[in-house]
Amino acid sequence: MAEVTMAEALNEALRRSLSTDDRVLVLGEDIGRLGGVFRITDKLQTEFGRERVFDTPLAESAIIGLSLGLALYGYRPVAEIQFDGFVYPGFNQIVSHVAKHRYRSRGRAPVPMVVRIPFAGGIGAAEHHSESPEAYFAHTAGLKVVVPSTPLDAFDLLTQSIADPDPVIFFEPKSRYWSKQQGELGSETLPIGKARVAREGDACTLISYGAMVTRCLETATAASEDGVEVEVVDLRSLVPFDLETVAASVAKTGRAVVVHEAPMTAGFGAEIVAQVAEEVFLSLEAPILRVTGYDTPYPPAKTEKYYVPSVDRILAAIDRVLKY
Amino acid sequence: MEPPLTDAFRIIDEEGNLDEAAASGLDLKKEDLLELYRLMTLTRRADVESTALQRQGELAVYPPLIGQEAAQIGSAFALGESDFVFPSYRELGVAVTRGIDLVEYLHFYRGTWHGGTYDPIKSRFGMVTVPIASQIPHGVGYALGAKLDSKPIVVMVYFGDGATSQGDFHEGCNFASVFDVPVVLFCQNNGWAISVPVEEQTRAPIYRKADAYGIEGVWVDGNDVLATYLVTKQAVERARTESRPTLIEAVTYRVGPHSTADDAGRYQPADQIAHWKGRDPLDRYKKFLTREGHLDKSTEAQFIKDADDLAAHIRAGIVGAPPAPESELFEWVFAEKSTGLAKQERELMEEAQADG
Numbered sequence: 001m002a003e004v005t006m007a008e009a010l011n012e013a014l015r016r017s018l019s020t021d022d023r024v025l026v027l028g029e030d031i032g033r034l035g036g037v038f039r040i041t042d043k044l045q046t047e048f049g050r051e052r053v054f055d056t057p058l059a060e061s062a063i064i065g066l067s068l069g070l071a072l073y074g075y076r077p078v079a080e081i082q083f084d085g086f087v088y089p090g091f092n093q094i095v096s097h098v099a100k101h102r103y104r105s106r107g108r109a110p111v112p113m114v115v116r117i118p119f120a121g122g123i124g125a126a127e128h129h130s131e132s133p134e135a136y137f138a139h140t141a142g143l144k145v146v147v148p149s150t151p152l153d154a155f156d157l158l159t160q161s162i163a164d165p166d167p168v169i170f171f172e173p174k175s176r177y178w179s180k181q182q183g184e185l186g187s188e189t190l191p192i193g194k195a196r197v198a199r200e201g202d203a204c205t206l207i208s209y210g211a212m213v214t215r216c217l218e219t220a221t222a223a224s225e226d227g228v229e230v231e232v233v234d235l236r237s238l239v240p241f242d243l244e245t246v247a248a249s250v251a252k253t254g255r256a257v258v259v260h261e262a263p264m265t266a267g268f269g270a271e272i273v274a275q276v277a278e279e280v281f282l283s284l285e286a287p288i289l290r291v292t293g294y295d296t297p298y299p300p301a302k303t304e305k306y307y308v309p310s311v312d313r314i315l316a317a318i319d320r321v322l323k324y
Numbered sequence: 325m326e327p328p329l330t331d332a333f334r335i336i337d338e339e340g341n342l343d344e345a346a347a348s349g350l351d352l353k354k355e356d357l358l359e360l361y362r363l364m365t366l367t368r369r370a371d372v373e374s375t376a377l378q379r380q381g382e383l384a385v386y387p388p389l390i391g392q393e394a395a396q397i398g399s400a401f402a403l404g405e406s407d408f409v410f411p412s413y414r415e416l417g418v419a420v421t422r423g424i425d426l427v428e429y430l431h432f433y434r435g436t437w438h439g440g441t442y443d444p445i446k447s448r449f450g451m452v453t454v455p456i457a458s459q460i461p462h463g464v465g466y467a468l469g470a471k472l473d474s475k476p477i478v479v480m481v482y483f484g485d486g487a488t489s490q491g492d493f494h495e496g497c498n499f500a501s502v503f504d505v506p507v508v509l510f511c512q513n514n515g516w517a518i519s520v521p522v523e524e525q526t527r528a529p530i531y532r533k534a535d536a537y538g539i540e541g542v543w544v545d546g547n548d549v550l551a552t553y554l555v556t557k558q559a560v561e562r563a564r565t566e567s568r569p570t571l572i573e574a575v576t577y578r579v580g581p582h583s584t585a586d587d588a589g590r591y592q593p594a595d596q597i598a599h600w601k602g603r604d605p606l607d608r609y610k611k612f613l614t615r616e617g618h619l620d621k622s623t624e625a626q627f628i629k630d631a632d633d634l635a636a637h638i639r640a641g642i643v644g645a646p647p648a649p650e651s652e653l654f655e656w657v658f659a660e661k662s663t664g665l666a667k668q669e670r671e672l673m674e675e676a677q678a679d680g
Contacts, residue, residue, distance in 0.1 A: 025472075051472055057502055062461045062495035069465020072445075073473070089491070096455045097462070104439035104451050107656040141657050165659035193662070240662040 004185065007177040009151040010040045010116075012185055013158035014078065018048050021076060024162060026053045028063060028080030028116075037082055038118055038177055060086055064093035064115065068101065071111035071167075078162055084119040084171075085128030091136070098167045099142035114161045114168045120211055120261045122175035122308055124301040131298050132262035137169045138238045138271070145238040146192055147171045149213035151181040153196070156189045157236060164192065173211035193240035197249065201229035204255040204318050207246055207272055209235040212259045212309060219314040230318060238268050246272065247279040254285035255321040259309050264292040286324035289317045332575055333555055334545040338603060340611025349554055357618055360401060360549050362627045364393045364606050367417040369631035370426055373638050374416065374433070378584040382642050384435040387414045391547075391579030394605035395512045396482075397421050398552030399574065402560050403480055408470075410450040410463040410481045414512075418482060422449045426634065427641030437648055457487035460496030460509065464569075467505035471567055478563040479507045480556075486517025488530050497537040497571060506563035508556060509571045512546060514578035519591040531573035539569045546574030547605040550612075577603070650676050 004012075017024045026041055026048075032055040035042035045053040056063050060081055067077035081087045087094075094115065102110040121130030138145045144166050148154035154172070161168040190196060198213055199220050206216040213234045220230045231249050235242065250256045256276060258269040269290040276288060291309045299307050335346045352360075371390050378386040389396065396417030400409065403422075411418055419429045428442035432452045439451035453459035463481035470477035487493050488511060500507050511530055515522055526533075534541025540562065544555045552574055559570035577600035581588035613619035654661060654669040661669070 057495070057498055059491070059495040059498070061492055062464070062499045065458065065461025065492060065496070066465035066468065066499055069462040069467070070469045071465075072450075072462065073466050073469025075469050075472070092455060092458060093461065093492075096458060097453075100438070102658070103656045104437075105444055105656075106437060106439070106441065108446075109444050109451070110659065144658070241664060243663065 002184065003180050003182050004151045005178050005180050006148070006151040006154045006172070007038060007040055009155040009185060010158055010172065011042055011044070013155045013162070014041060014044060015047065017078070017159060017162040018044065018052060021163070023074060024052070024076045024078065025070060026078045026080070027056050027067065029056060029058055029082050031055060031080050036080060038174065040116070040172070041080065060090035061093050064090040064098060067113045067115070068093065068098055068111050071113045072101075072109060076112060076162060078114045078116060081115060081117045083129045084117055084131040084133055087115075087117055087133060090115075094137070094143070094169070095140050099140045102166065103142060110165060111167060112165050114158075114170050116170045116172060118174040118177075119171040120173055120175065121298060121304050122211060124304070126301070127298075130304065132260065132293065134169075134171055134238060135262055135266060135268045138268050142167070143239060144168045144192060145171070146236065147173070147209040147238065148236065149173065149176065149198075149210055149234050151179065152183050152185060152188070153190075153236065155185045157192060159186070160189075160192050171210060175211045176214065179214070190236065192237050193242060195236055195242035195245040196234045197231060197245070198234045199230070199232040201231040202253055203228045203230055204257060204321055205231045205233060205246075205249040205253045206257050206259055206314065207233045207235065208259040209238065210261070212261055215309060215311065216259055216314065219311045219318070222311055222315060223318060228318065228322070241271070241275070243275050243279060247276055250276050251280045251283040254283055256288045257314065257317045257321060258288065258290045259292070259314055261293050261308055263295045264290055265295050267292055286321040289321055291317045332543045332545045333551050334548045335550040335554065336548055336608060336612045338608060340608055340615050342612060342616070347550065349558070350550060351557070352550070352553070354618055357613065358623060360397060360553070361606075361609055361613055361619065362630060363397045363401070363417070363421050364549065364609065365627045365631050366634050367393050367397060367420045368606060369635050370420060370638060371416055373635040374430060375580070375584060377430075377639070377642055378433070383430060383433040383584075385583050385585050386433050387583040388580035389414050389417055391600060391605070392512055392514055392576045393417050394549035394609065395546035395552055395574040395576045398549040399480065399510050399556040399572070401553050402556035403478065404560075406448065406476075407478045407480065407560070408448045408450070408463075408466055410459040410466070410479065411452060412456070412459060412483050412487070413452045413454050414484070415482050419449060422447065424449050426638050430638065430642055431645070434642060434645060435647075436645060457483055457490035457492040457496070459483070460487070460492050461499065463507055463509075464496050464500045464503070464505055467500070467507040467563075468503050471503075471505055476564055477506065478560050479505075480510055480560075481507060482510050482512065484517065485511065485513040485515070485522045485525055485530060486520070487511070488533065489525055497534070497539065497569070500569035501537040501539045504567045505569060506567045507569045508559045508563055509569060510556070511571065511573045512576055513573050514576050516578050516582070516592065518582040518586065529573070531571060534571040537571075539571055542570060542572045544572060544574050546576035547603055547608065549605060549609050576605075
């Protein structure tokens with residue numbers, strides 16, 4: 001079986017989408033001759049030409065607005081925002097227009113497009129290069145918010161996002177770009193909107209997405225050494241949110257801890273906790289806890305280890321819900 | 325205040341005199357010249373009717389364009405059928421010229437539906453766009469699409485003087501130039517961005533900003549319908565044949581308030597309004613048509629009747645029009661309703677039923 005990194009899987013998803021659908025365009029800053037700062041678009045311009053894979057001037061608002069116009073014309077643009085912290089100049093375009101175009105036009109002028117954003121920390125990067133802004137987008141009606149956690153799933157989710165009839169904000173956990181997985185791309189496909197049980201257990205459910213799924217799996221291994229079997233649910237998409245799968249898991253285990261890197265207050269974890277509590281209140285043996293980034297700006301690289309949820313912090317939360 | 329318009333391109337002066345040299349590029353036949361006046365008459369009437377409908381509580385709000393008819397109709401008249409317009413929110417005159425059903429257009433202002441109820445794709449007239457300048461990159465993107473698809477479509481984007489302060493204006497101009505797209509960026513400089521006069525908005529002539537992006541910049545008297553038509557026609561041709569953008573600054577004046585919710589008396593000098601009312605684009609053009617012997621009494625009477633019919637059509641369609649049903653709140657958020665959204669819809673519908 002072949003081994004593939006997430007970066008390679010994403011690159012291949014773009015390549016195959018460009019091959020199978022001539023409406024697909026790939027654009028962004030430094031994505032052409034450089035192949036993107038993370039090389040996700042490596043060699044695509046050489047293979048597909050400058051009309052389909054092209055660099056843009058350095059302006060995120062126009063990258064999004066231009067993509068909207070292209071989508072309105074009938075193309076399927078896949079725009080790269082270079083880093084999480086650079087999406088904010090494009091925020092007005094995403095929230096005021098991309099998200100609302102289908103609605104405002106009574107379904108007549110949808111703008112299917114993908115905005116790819118390498119996100120979250122853990123790679124020792126400079127300021128504005130490690131943020132987790134997913135809640136802003138999940139809060140905005142009309143956007144799908146997709147977050148892969150493994151290479152094979154990254155391939156499937158990006159392929160599906162490009163084919164999706166609605167705009168997708170696609171968050172790529174950049175600390176996982178170089179993670180490897182054995183398997184065939186496209187061999188086992190779950191649709192967007194379905195969560196995945198990444199590990200089964202009966203003591204507690206860890207609910208997460210993106211890079212923190214790996215952290216949760218590491219935690220589950222550590223807990224298992226102490227005889228505690230925790231279940232790990234990988235959401236895969238925040239919008240749509242698969243309450244059914246999450247609630248079924250929590251109903252089974254009776255306990256849950258939500259883990260994400262974004263700050264706690266009004267983070268997507270708050271939404272998960274509220275919906276799960278409403279759905280399976282009588283199955284709960286303990287309050288649902290959150291292990292998240294703190295309500296601080298993302299800290300400098302040398303101190304990010306205190307901020308990003310660690311195995312120890314997640315273990316402590318599991319301990320609390322078990323002892324409640 | 326009178327802006328120094330001496331160098332802005334103009335074909336007919338305030339008294340309706342034609343500058344033969346300036347008019348040499350005009351390709352309009354007599355029926356075209358009259359059609360321009362008919363469209364201006366319809367627009368003036370529809371605009372006044374819309375303001376009245378707002379006063380009567382039938383529209384939630386309305387931004388009058390009175391005084392800007394020449395800029396809007398002259399420019400829109402230069403477009404071909406397959407060309408695509410991206411308007412801001414004060415382009416009723418463009419809508420009239422493009423044949424948009426004004427009832428469907430005004431449903432935006434009635435609060436029936438965001439974006440009105442017309443089909444923006446079929447009508448080649450995008451949805452009303454309120455966030456300032458944000459439609460400029462959309463137009464540039466659409467134009468890039470047409471270029472990539474090798475279709476001879478030109479895109480026209482409308483915006484005002486205030487929009488030139490926004491990043492999306494600068495980014496849009498720059499992208500348009502870098503990607504060589506067939507777009508005309510049409511700025512109606514009407515002197516005011518709500519209450520801020522243009523001299524407090526920018527210190528550089530708007531048309532000269534084009535130099536910064538390496539594109540053509542054109543300065544035109546926006547109250548001269550023929551001059552506006554001609555420069556736009558040239559820009560449309562440049563877009564279609566050379567795939568190059570043009571920035572046009574049409575100098576006009578907002579005779580009315582920013583919107584019906586505005587109190588322009590707090591900031592807009594009465595003598596300035598009076599001055600510009602004296603430079604009315606319809607009066608000026610009528611003087612020209614009359615002098616040239618194009619406009620007779622019966623033709624004018626017919627135009628007035630057409631305008632009355634349009635006003636009656638608007639009134640019949642808008643007055644008492646029902647709101648969208650509550651179930652439509654949940655339509656078109658996504659191609660397919662998510663489970664969560666379907667649940668919220670059920671809750672609202674149950675509540676609505678319980679309320680009878």
